[in-house]
Amino acid sequence: MELASAHLHKGQVPWGGLLLTASLLASWSPPTTGQVTIEAMPPQVAEDNDVLLLVHNLTQRLASFAWFKENTISTNNEITRFVTATNETITGPAYSGREIIYRNGSLLIQRVTKNYMGVYILEMTDERYRRTEATVQFHVYPLLLKSNITSNNSNPVEGDDSVSLTCESYTDPDDITYLWSRNGESLSEGDRLKLSEGNRTLTLLNVTRNDTGPYVCETRNPVSVNRSDPFSLNIIYGPDTPIISPSDIYLHPGSNLNLSCHAASNPPAQYFWLINEKPHASSQELFIPNITTNNSGTYTCFVNNSVTGLNRTTVKNITVLEPLSKPTLKVTNTTVKELDSVTLTCVLNDIGANIRWLFNSQSLQLTERMTLSQNDSILRIDPIKREDAGEYQCEISNPVSVEISNSIKMDVLWEVTSEISQSTNPQPPTTIGLLLTTLLTRWMTSHTLS
Known part of the structure:
Protein backbone atom coordinates (compact mmCIF):
# COMPACT_ATOMS: atom_id res chain seq x y z
CA MET A 1 0.00 0.00 0.00
CA PRO A 142 5.76 22.48 28.29
CA LEU A 143 9.53 22.58 27.82
CA LEU A 144 10.81 23.88 31.15
CA LEU A 145 12.59 27.21 31.22
CA LYS A 146 15.56 27.84 33.50
CA SER A 147 14.31 28.36 37.04
CA ASN A 148 15.49 31.06 39.43
CA ILE A 149 16.04 30.92 43.20
CA THR A 150 14.80 33.76 45.38
CA SER A 151 15.29 34.29 49.11
CA ASN A 152 13.10 36.01 51.69
CA ASN A 153 16.15 37.14 53.69
CA SER A 154 19.17 38.56 51.93
CA ASN A 155 21.43 38.76 55.03
CA PRO A 156 20.42 36.12 57.61
CA VAL A 157 22.27 36.07 60.93
CA GLU A 158 23.78 32.79 62.12
CA GLY A 159 21.80 31.11 64.88
CA ASP A 160 19.03 33.76 64.85
CA ASP A 161 17.34 33.75 61.43
CA SER A 162 15.60 31.24 59.20
CA VAL A 163 15.56 31.51 55.40
CA SER A 164 13.08 30.35 52.76
CA LEU A 165 14.38 29.70 49.25
CA THR A 166 11.79 29.54 46.48
CA CYS A 167 12.31 27.96 43.08
CA GLU A 168 10.66 30.22 40.47
CA SER A 169 10.11 28.02 37.42
CA TYR A 170 8.43 30.54 35.04
CA THR A 171 6.44 27.59 33.69
CA ASP A 172 3.01 26.22 34.48
CA PRO A 173 3.70 24.47 37.79
CA ASP A 174 1.46 21.49 36.96
CA ASP A 175 3.33 18.19 36.66
CA ILE A 176 6.64 19.76 37.75
CA THR A 177 8.91 17.98 40.21
CA TYR A 178 11.30 20.11 42.29
CA LEU A 179 14.66 18.81 43.53
CA TRP A 180 17.13 20.75 45.69
CA SER A 181 20.88 20.32 46.09
CA ARG A 182 23.61 22.10 48.07
CA ASN A 183 27.26 21.85 47.14
CA GLY A 184 26.28 19.16 44.65
CA GLU A 185 24.58 16.96 47.27
CA SER A 186 20.83 16.26 47.25
CA LEU A 187 18.77 17.77 50.07
CA SER A 188 15.80 16.26 51.86
CA GLU A 189 13.82 17.20 54.93
CA GLY A 190 15.67 17.03 58.25
CA ASP A 191 15.98 18.73 61.62
CA ARG A 192 16.70 22.12 60.10
CA LEU A 193 15.43 21.61 56.53
CA LYS A 194 11.75 21.86 55.60
CA LEU A 195 10.16 21.47 52.14
CA SER A 196 6.77 22.91 51.21
CA GLU A 197 4.59 23.86 48.23
CA GLY A 198 5.37 20.56 46.55
CA ASN A 199 9.08 20.97 47.33
CA ARG A 200 9.08 24.32 45.55
CA THR A 201 10.15 26.09 48.75
CA LEU A 202 13.11 25.09 50.91
CA THR A 203 13.24 26.52 54.44
CA LEU A 204 16.47 26.55 56.49
CA LEU A 205 15.86 26.86 60.22
CA ASN A 206 18.42 28.65 62.42
CA VAL A 207 20.97 29.06 59.67
CA THR A 208 24.67 28.47 60.27
CA ARG A 209 27.68 29.56 58.23
CA ASN A 210 27.77 26.06 56.72
CA ASP A 211 24.43 26.78 55.04
CA THR A 212 26.01 29.28 52.64
CA GLY A 213 25.65 27.00 49.59
CA PRO A 214 25.63 27.21 46.64
CA TYR A 215 22.07 25.90 46.14
CA VAL A 216 20.63 24.60 42.87
CA CYS A 217 16.97 23.97 42.12
CA GLU A 218 16.25 21.33 39.48
CA THR A 219 12.84 21.19 37.79
CA ARG A 220 11.57 18.13 35.95
CA ASN A 221 8.55 17.08 33.95
CA PRO A 222 8.09 14.06 31.67
CA VAL A 223 9.68 15.81 28.67
CA SER A 224 12.44 18.06 30.04
CA VAL A 225 14.85 18.87 32.86
CA ASN A 226 16.25 22.27 33.76
CA ARG A 227 18.45 23.69 36.51
CA SER A 228 18.73 27.08 38.09
CA ASP A 229 21.94 29.04 38.33
CA PRO A 230 23.80 28.43 41.63
CA PHE A 231 22.55 30.59 44.49
CA SER A 232 24.57 31.34 47.63
CA LEU A 233 23.44 32.88 50.90
CA ASN A 234 25.29 35.74 52.54
CA ILE A 235 25.14 34.51 56.13
CA ILE A 236 26.24 36.99 58.78
CA TYR A 237 28.27 35.49 61.62
CA GLY A 238 31.09 36.10 64.10
CA PRO A 239 33.49 37.22 65.07
CA ASP A 240 34.88 34.01 66.55
CA THR A 241 37.52 34.19 69.27
CA PRO A 242 40.62 35.57 67.53
CA ILE A 243 43.81 33.56 67.13
CA ILE A 244 47.20 35.28 67.48
CA SER A 245 50.13 33.78 65.63
CA PRO A 246 52.90 32.76 65.75
CA SER A 247 52.71 30.81 68.99
CA ASP A 248 56.11 31.99 70.30
CA ILE A 249 55.88 34.04 73.51
CA TYR A 250 59.60 34.42 74.29
CA LEU A 251 61.96 36.57 72.23
CA HIS A 252 65.47 37.90 72.63
CA PRO A 253 66.48 41.57 72.37
CA GLY A 254 67.18 42.84 68.87
CA SER A 255 64.69 40.53 67.18
CA ASN A 256 61.51 41.70 65.43
CA LEU A 257 58.07 41.19 66.95
CA ASN A 258 55.61 40.27 64.19
CA LEU A 259 52.10 39.23 65.31
CA SER A 260 49.07 38.40 63.19
CA CYS A 261 45.48 38.16 64.41
CA HIS A 262 42.67 36.28 62.66
CA ALA A 263 38.99 35.78 63.53
CA ALA A 264 36.34 34.11 61.34
CA SER A 265 33.69 36.72 60.63
CA ASN A 266 31.23 37.87 57.94
CA PRO A 267 31.47 40.67 57.13
CA PRO A 268 35.23 40.74 57.90
CA ALA A 269 36.02 41.84 61.42
CA GLN A 270 37.69 45.10 62.41
CA TYR A 271 40.99 44.58 64.26
CA PHE A 272 42.57 46.60 67.07
CA TRP A 273 45.76 46.00 69.11
CA LEU A 274 46.38 46.96 72.73
CA ILE A 275 49.78 46.71 74.44
CA ASN A 276 49.62 46.55 78.22
CA GLU A 277 45.94 47.57 77.89
CA LYS A 278 46.79 50.74 75.93
CA PRO A 279 45.54 51.21 72.32
CA HIS A 280 48.35 50.78 69.83
CA ALA A 281 47.18 50.03 66.28
CA SER A 282 44.03 49.31 64.24
CA SER A 283 45.23 46.61 61.88
CA GLN A 284 45.32 42.85 61.58
CA GLU A 285 49.12 42.76 61.74
CA LEU A 286 51.38 44.15 64.45
CA PHE A 287 55.09 44.75 63.75
CA ILE A 288 57.70 46.10 66.19
CA PRO A 289 61.34 45.98 65.02
CA ASN A 290 64.45 45.60 67.17
CA ILE A 291 62.65 44.93 70.44
CA THR A 292 64.11 45.30 73.94
CA THR A 293 63.13 43.97 77.33
CA ASN A 294 60.85 47.02 77.62
CA ASN A 295 58.61 45.43 75.02
CA SER A 296 57.67 42.60 77.37
CA GLY A 297 54.00 42.67 78.36
CA THR A 298 50.44 41.76 77.37
CA TYR A 299 49.38 42.05 73.74
CA THR A 300 45.62 42.05 73.18
CA CYS A 301 43.86 41.54 69.85
CA PHE A 302 40.35 43.04 69.87
CA VAL A 303 37.97 42.18 67.00
CA ASN A 304 34.53 43.58 66.22
CA ASN A 305 31.74 42.77 63.72
CA SER A 306 29.87 45.95 62.88
CA VAL A 307 26.74 44.07 61.71
CA THR A 308 26.27 41.56 64.54
CA GLY A 309 27.58 44.05 67.10
CA LEU A 310 29.66 41.30 68.71
CA ASN A 311 33.31 41.55 69.75
CA ARG A 312 35.95 39.14 71.04
CA THR A 313 39.47 39.43 72.48
CA THR A 314 42.56 37.26 72.88
CA VAL A 315 45.52 38.15 75.13
CA LYS A 316 49.11 37.00 74.53
CA ASN A 317 51.95 37.52 77.02
CA ILE A 318 55.25 38.35 75.35
CA THR A 319 58.52 38.12 77.29
CA VAL A 320 61.81 39.52 75.98
CA LEU A 321 64.76 37.75 77.63
CA GLU A 322 68.44 38.65 77.61
CA PRO A 323 70.82 35.86 76.52
CA LEU A 324 72.29 33.93 79.44
CA SER A 325 75.90 34.35 80.57
CA LYS A 326 78.05 31.26 81.13
CA PRO A 327 77.75 29.84 84.67
CA THR A 328 80.71 28.81 86.84
CA LEU A 329 80.88 25.48 88.66
CA LYS A 330 82.65 25.33 92.04
CA VAL A 331 83.30 22.41 94.38
CA THR A 332 84.51 22.09 97.96
CA ASN A 333 87.12 19.48 97.01
CA THR A 334 87.85 17.62 93.79
CA THR A 335 89.37 14.63 95.58
CA VAL A 336 87.38 13.12 98.41
CA LYS A 337 87.35 9.92 100.40
CA GLU A 338 84.54 7.45 99.91
CA LEU A 339 81.70 7.97 102.40
CA ASP A 340 82.64 11.61 102.88
CA SER A 341 80.41 14.38 101.47
CA VAL A 342 80.94 16.92 98.70
CA THR A 343 79.10 20.05 97.62
CA LEU A 344 79.06 21.47 94.07
CA THR A 345 77.74 24.98 93.44
CA CYS A 346 76.51 26.38 90.09
CA VAL A 347 77.20 30.10 90.21
CA LEU A 348 75.06 32.13 87.75
CA ASN A 349 74.13 35.77 87.28
CA ASP A 350 70.76 35.13 85.56
CA ILE A 351 67.74 35.01 87.81
CA GLY A 352 65.01 32.57 86.84
CA ALA A 353 67.15 30.36 84.60
CA ASN A 354 66.53 26.64 84.69
CA ILE A 355 69.43 24.53 86.01
CA ARG A 356 70.25 21.01 84.93
CA TRP A 357 73.17 18.93 86.25
CA LEU A 358 75.34 16.86 83.93
CA PHE A 359 77.49 13.84 84.79
CA ASN A 360 79.95 12.65 82.15
CA SER A 361 78.07 14.82 79.56
CA GLN A 362 74.73 13.10 80.36
CA SER A 363 71.84 14.29 82.48
CA LEU A 364 72.62 13.43 86.10
CA GLN A 365 70.36 10.70 87.52
CA LEU A 366 69.75 11.72 91.13
CA THR A 367 70.04 9.04 93.84
CA GLU A 368 68.85 9.07 97.44
CA ARG A 369 72.34 10.30 98.42
CA MET A 370 72.02 13.46 96.31
CA THR A 371 70.08 16.61 97.21
CA LEU A 372 69.45 19.89 95.36
CA SER A 373 68.86 23.24 97.01
CA GLN A 374 68.63 26.99 96.30
CA ASN A 375 66.68 26.55 93.04
CA ASP A 376 68.82 23.54 92.10
CA SER A 377 72.01 25.60 92.06
CA ILE A 378 73.66 23.51 94.82
CA LEU A 379 74.25 19.76 94.51
CA ARG A 380 75.27 17.89 97.68
CA ILE A 381 76.35 14.22 97.63
CA ASP A 382 76.38 12.62 101.05
CA PRO A 383 77.88 10.08 101.37
CA ILE A 384 79.86 9.95 98.17
CA LYS A 385 80.78 6.61 96.68
CA ARG A 386 83.33 5.37 94.22
CA GLU A 387 80.71 5.23 91.40
CA ASP A 388 80.24 9.01 91.79
CA ALA A 389 83.73 9.66 90.44
CA GLY A 390 83.61 11.47 87.07
CA GLU A 391 83.08 14.80 85.32
CA TYR A 392 80.40 17.24 86.53
CA GLN A 393 78.85 20.31 84.85
CA CYS A 394 75.78 22.49 85.26
CA GLU A 395 73.63 23.69 82.38
CA ILE A 396 71.39 26.77 82.58
CA SER A 397 68.65 27.67 80.10
CA ASN A 398 65.75 29.98 79.40
CA PRO A 399 63.37 29.95 76.39
CA VAL A 400 65.88 31.82 74.21
CA SER A 401 69.35 30.51 75.16
CA VAL A 402 71.36 27.70 76.76
CA GLU A 403 74.78 27.87 78.50
CA ILE A 404 77.01 25.14 80.05
CA SER A 405 79.53 25.69 82.84
CA ASN A 406 83.15 24.60 83.10
CA SER A 407 83.66 20.94 83.97
CA ILE A 408 85.03 19.59 87.24
CA LYS A 409 86.51 16.10 87.53
CA MET A 410 85.74 14.39 90.80
CA ASP A 411 88.14 11.71 92.15
CA VAL A 412 86.99 9.37 94.92
CA LEU A 413 89.44 7.61 97.22
CA TRP A 414 88.47 4.45 99.07
CA GLU A 415 90.21 2.24 101.63
CA VAL A 416 91.43 -1.31 100.94
CA THR A 417 91.67 -3.50 104.06
CA SER A 418 93.65 -6.81 103.96
CA GLU A 419 94.34 -9.36 106.68
CA ILE A 420 97.41 -11.55 106.38
CA SER A 421 97.34 -14.61 108.66
CA GLN A 422 100.37 -16.82 109.03
CA SER A 423 100.59 -19.75 111.44
CA THR A 424 104.19 -19.09 112.36
CA ASN A 425 104.38 -15.30 112.05
CA PRO A 426 100.97 -13.60 112.27
CA GLN A 427 100.81 -9.96 111.10
CA PRO A 428 98.43 -7.25 112.31
CA PRO A 429 95.76 -5.93 109.87
CA THR A 430 97.08 -3.31 107.46
CA THR A 431 95.00 -0.45 105.95
CA ILE A 432 96.28 1.20 102.79
CA GLY A 433 94.60 4.25 101.20
CA LEU A 434 95.06 4.42 97.48
CA LEU A 435 93.57 6.21 94.51
CA LEU A 436 91.35 4.03 92.38
CA THR A 437 93.47 4.69 89.35
CA THR A 438 96.66 3.59 91.21
CA LEU A 439 95.11 0.33 92.32
CA LEU A 440 93.95 -0.46 88.86
CA THR A 441 97.39 0.24 87.42
CA ARG A 442 99.12 -2.06 89.88
CA TRP A 443 96.59 -4.80 89.33
CA MET A 444 97.06 -4.67 85.59
CA THR A 445 100.88 -4.66 85.98
CA SER A 446 100.93 -7.74 88.26
CA HIS A 447 98.70 -9.72 85.95
CA THR A 448 100.78 -8.80 82.95
CA LEU A 449 104.01 -10.00 84.62
CA SER A 450 102.43 -13.26 85.74
Missing part, protein backbone atom coordinates in the same frame (compact mmCIF):
# COMPACT_ATOMS: atom_id res chain seq x y z
CA GLU A 2 1.34 3.44 -0.83
CA LEU A 3 2.18 5.58 2.19
CA ALA A 4 1.45 8.95 0.65
CA SER A 5 -0.69 11.33 2.67
CA ALA A 6 -4.12 12.53 1.55
CA HIS A 7 -4.93 16.05 2.76
CA LEU A 8 -6.12 19.46 1.67
CA HIS A 9 -4.19 22.61 0.75
CA LYS A 10 -2.67 21.10 -2.40
CA GLY A 11 -0.51 18.71 -0.46
CA GLN A 12 1.53 21.52 1.13
CA VAL A 13 3.08 19.88 4.22
CA PRO A 14 6.10 21.52 5.97
CA TRP A 15 9.21 19.34 5.67
CA GLY A 16 9.99 19.63 9.38
CA GLY A 17 6.54 18.34 10.29
CA LEU A 18 7.11 15.18 8.26
CA LEU A 19 10.48 14.22 9.78
CA LEU A 20 8.89 12.22 12.57
CA THR A 21 6.43 10.63 10.11
CA ALA A 22 9.21 9.63 7.74
CA SER A 23 11.21 7.95 10.50
CA LEU A 24 8.25 6.04 11.96
CA LEU A 25 6.45 5.03 8.76
CA ALA A 26 9.39 4.25 6.51
CA SER A 27 9.36 0.62 7.54
CA TRP A 28 5.56 0.22 7.29
CA SER A 29 4.42 -3.00 5.60
CA PRO A 30 0.98 -4.28 4.55
CA PRO A 31 -1.05 -5.14 7.64
CA THR A 32 -1.73 -8.63 8.82
CA THR A 33 -4.87 -9.96 10.38
CA GLY A 34 -5.28 -8.87 14.00
CA GLN A 35 -6.88 -6.36 16.31
CA VAL A 36 -6.34 -2.74 15.41
CA THR A 37 -4.19 -0.90 17.97
CA ILE A 38 -2.96 2.69 18.06
CA GLU A 39 0.33 3.88 19.52
CA ALA A 40 1.08 7.51 20.37
CA MET A 41 4.65 8.30 19.44
CA PRO A 42 5.74 9.74 21.75
CA PRO A 43 3.05 9.27 24.41
CA GLN A 44 4.36 12.34 26.28
CA VAL A 45 4.94 15.24 23.95
CA ALA A 46 6.75 18.53 24.48
CA GLU A 47 4.83 21.59 23.38
CA ASP A 48 5.50 22.71 19.80
CA ASN A 49 6.66 19.19 18.86
CA ASP A 50 4.88 16.63 16.64
CA VAL A 51 3.06 13.47 17.69
CA LEU A 52 2.15 10.54 15.45
CA LEU A 53 -0.87 8.37 16.25
CA LEU A 54 0.44 5.21 14.59
CA VAL A 55 -2.17 2.59 13.63
CA HIS A 56 -1.28 -1.12 13.64
CA ASN A 57 -3.16 -3.96 11.85
CA LEU A 58 -5.56 -1.77 9.84
CA THR A 59 -7.46 -3.91 7.27
CA GLN A 60 -7.37 -3.01 3.59
CA ARG A 61 -11.10 -3.64 3.13
CA LEU A 62 -12.36 -0.44 4.73
CA ALA A 63 -14.72 1.96 3.06
CA SER A 64 -13.46 4.84 5.23
CA PHE A 65 -11.86 5.76 8.52
CA ALA A 66 -12.17 8.94 10.55
CA TRP A 67 -10.51 10.59 13.55
CA PHE A 68 -12.41 12.20 16.43
CA LYS A 69 -11.27 14.21 19.44
CA GLU A 70 -12.58 14.42 23.01
CA ASN A 71 -13.40 10.70 23.40
CA THR A 72 -16.80 11.16 21.73
CA ILE A 73 -17.88 10.33 18.18
CA SER A 74 -19.93 13.29 17.02
CA THR A 75 -19.98 15.58 14.04
CA ASN A 76 -18.50 18.48 16.02
CA ASN A 77 -15.59 16.33 17.20
CA GLU A 78 -14.60 14.98 13.79
CA ILE A 79 -11.10 16.00 12.73
CA THR A 80 -10.68 14.36 9.35
CA ARG A 81 -11.95 11.40 7.32
CA PHE A 82 -10.39 9.34 4.53
CA VAL A 83 -12.62 7.68 1.89
CA THR A 84 -10.89 4.67 0.40
CA ALA A 85 -12.90 4.34 -2.79
CA THR A 86 -12.25 7.90 -3.95
CA ASN A 87 -8.88 8.33 -2.19
CA GLU A 88 -10.34 11.52 -0.70
CA THR A 89 -9.65 13.34 2.54
CA ILE A 90 -12.49 15.26 4.15
CA THR A 91 -11.88 17.61 7.11
CA GLY A 92 -14.36 18.08 9.94
CA PRO A 93 -15.24 20.84 12.42
CA ALA A 94 -12.42 19.84 14.80
CA TYR A 95 -9.74 20.12 12.12
CA SER A 96 -7.10 22.73 13.08
CA GLY A 97 -4.84 22.65 10.06
CA ARG A 98 -2.09 20.78 11.90
CA GLU A 99 -3.43 17.24 11.30
CA ILE A 100 -2.35 14.98 8.44
CA ILE A 101 -4.11 11.63 7.84
CA TYR A 102 -2.40 8.73 6.09
CA ARG A 103 -3.77 5.81 4.08
CA ASN A 104 -2.69 3.35 6.78
CA GLY A 105 -4.97 5.18 9.21
CA SER A 106 -2.25 6.99 11.13
CA LEU A 107 -2.66 10.64 12.10
CA LEU A 108 0.17 13.17 12.42
CA ILE A 109 -0.44 16.24 14.57
CA GLN A 110 2.16 18.98 14.16
CA ARG A 111 3.40 21.53 16.69
CA VAL A 112 1.02 20.47 19.44
CA THR A 113 -0.06 22.64 22.35
CA LYS A 114 -1.68 21.60 25.62
CA ASN A 115 -5.09 22.02 23.93
CA TYR A 116 -4.32 18.96 21.80
CA MET A 117 -3.80 16.69 24.79
CA GLY A 118 -6.44 14.05 25.44
CA VAL A 119 -8.17 10.99 23.97
CA TYR A 120 -8.50 10.41 20.21
CA ILE A 121 -10.85 7.90 18.52
CA LEU A 122 -10.31 6.19 15.20
CA GLU A 123 -13.64 5.07 13.69
CA MET A 124 -13.31 2.43 10.94
CA THR A 125 -16.17 1.63 8.52
CA ASP A 126 -15.95 -1.51 6.38
CA GLU A 127 -17.57 -2.13 2.99
CA ARG A 128 -20.77 -3.32 4.71
CA TYR A 129 -20.88 -0.11 6.77
CA ARG A 130 -20.05 -1.85 9.99
CA ARG A 131 -18.17 0.41 12.39
CA THR A 132 -15.43 -0.39 14.86
CA GLU A 133 -13.40 1.91 17.08
CA ALA A 134 -9.91 2.19 18.60
CA THR A 135 -8.67 4.86 21.00
CA VAL A 136 -5.38 6.42 21.95
CA GLN A 137 -4.27 9.09 24.40
CA PHE A 138 -1.22 11.33 24.75
CA HIS A 139 -0.11 14.10 27.09
CA VAL A 140 1.45 17.44 26.25
CA TYR A 141 3.91 19.19 28.55
